[in-house]
Amino acid sequence: MTFTLVPYFQFQFGNKMIAYALTTVGLLYLVKLYFAPEPKPLAGVYKQPSARYTIKYCFFRLILWLRQRKNKKLKATSGQNAGYGVRSRSSPEEMDQVQDLPSIDEHPKAVDAVYFNGGNKDGYFLVTATARRQDNVVQTLLYLRTPGLGILQGTFMSDSTNLKGTDPKSYAAGGLKMTPLKAMEEWQLTFSGKMVITKTGEEVDVTFDLLWTAFTPYFDFDTDMNPVTMADAICRETWSRSYFDDLQRVHQTHYEQFGDITGTVKISGHADVKLNVSGVRDHSYGNIRDWTDLHRYAIQYCTLEDKTAICLGVISMPRSLSRLVMGYVFHPDGELDTVTWTSFELHEHGEDGIPPKEFIAKFSAGGKMYNMRCTVVDMARFFIGEGKDARIFERFCDYEVNEQKGWGISEWDYRNGKRFFDDGESI
Known part of the structure; x- marks a missing residue:
């Protein structure tokens, strides 16, 4: 024994x-x-993974998975607690319409904004947007580029993008109006007013009645963002109660969709322009849009010859997401791949406030590697915000992606003035 x-x-x-x-x-x-100490942010802004990154990453991937499961079971939603896997509205029809702004006393910086862009291989480009704010303020922009005349800009933009809306329940100001016709399928874009040919200073009367028609499904950033890039962005940050409060505070619903803009533009004293351009349109709404929250961003939109539609961007909001990679590829058959990685880093491109006229970026989506070359054909700049808080460059570009030619818009934003970030409280 x-x-x-x-x-x-x-x-x-x-x-x-x-x-x-x-x-x-x-x-x-x-x-x-x-x-373990937090690593120093690159350029003093862009957070790097800390020793705790892997544990945080695994935990947050689980959170995203649970929220995606919750979203699949939702039959209706009021929009509360949306984002990070959960949609904001019960149907596409409820999303793709003018949104009610909340009480000005509760949310003075609420927003409901739509944006359209397009370009083609012949050098024609259009960019237009309206952002509905409180007190019937509508932040408005309008650019048209033709190979012969160069860039035309709405004359109202020479002073400010802040206009008074002509209809509180519409995306309309300064002679520009954008109207949804069929949810996630068609919009009407109309304008009647003055524009200036920036190259010569000549003011011209311009009118158009254009039709935007979708050729891809819509990409909802609340539900369709790749969990790899979403978790990576959040897990780089210093977590605290105030940090997650900030994430909830600044959240906006945002979705994008590629389509064609067609119609005739009449320009006084010049030949009519038969417009046929391809690009993206987006819709954003939320309780707050504060341009001072952004340090900068660089977003590329391009349509390739075979109608592949690509978005690739990096956004920096230092108080919440100092380095967020976002993007997707819609293939000609409508299949979607989301971006999981990119070589493009903001601190390596234009951190001095001057966007490069040409750059190369690699990115992966759907297990495939892409090589993108962006070459700026022309460029316009404007300021937006209550105190010209942001300086935005609309860059009309030629693209080459995996040896296939394309065209589109490269939009770069900079905080106008003092750089802003908050290190937060470490836990």
Whole structure:
């Protein structure tokens, strides 16, 4: 009996000692992670993964997975707690319409904004947008580029993009109006007013009645963002109660869709323009849009010759997401791949406030590697915000992606004035 029990007890005792040792090592490792210093942000802004990054990443991927499951089971939603896997509205029809702004006392910086762009291989481009704000303020922009005349700009933009809306329940100001016709399928874009040919200073009367028609499904950033890039962006940051409060505070619903803009533009004293351009339109709405929250962003939209539609961007909002990679590829058959990685880093491109006229970026989507070359054909700049808070460049571009030619818009934003970021409280 002695010879059989002694080895048994020795084995059991040895297992306990190993378990205690492993537990102790694990606890010491967690303590080390907890007290490990945060790496310095690149350029003083862009957070880098800390020693705690992997644990945070695994935890947040689980959170995103649970929220995506919740979204699939939702039959209706009021928009509360939207984002990060959960949609904001119950149907596309409810999304693709003018949104009610909340009380000005509760949310003075609420927004409901639509944006359209398009370009083609012949050098024609159109960019137009309206952002409905409180007190019937509509931040409005309008650019048209033709190979012969260059860039035409709405004359109202020479002073400010802040206009008074002509209809509180419409995306309309300054002679420009954008109207949804069929949810996620068609919009009407109309304008009647003055524009200036920036190259010569000549003011001209311009009218158009254009039709935007979708050729891709819509991409909802609340539900369709790749969980890899979403979790990476959040897990780079310093977590605290105030940090997650900030994430909720600044959230906006945002979705995008590629389509064609067709119709005739009449320009007084010049030949009519038969417009046929391809690009993206977006719709954003939320309780707050504060341009001072952004340090900068660089977003590329392009349509390739075979109607592949691509978005690639990096956004920096230092108080919440100092480095967020976003993007997708819609293939000609409508299939979607989301961007999981890019070589493009903001601190390496135009951090001095001057956007490069040409750059190369690699990115992966759907397990495929893409090589993008962007070459700026022409460029316009405007300011937006209550105090000209942001300086935005609309860049009319030629693209080449995996040896296929394309065209589109490269939009770069900079915080106008003092750089702003908040390191937060470490936990």
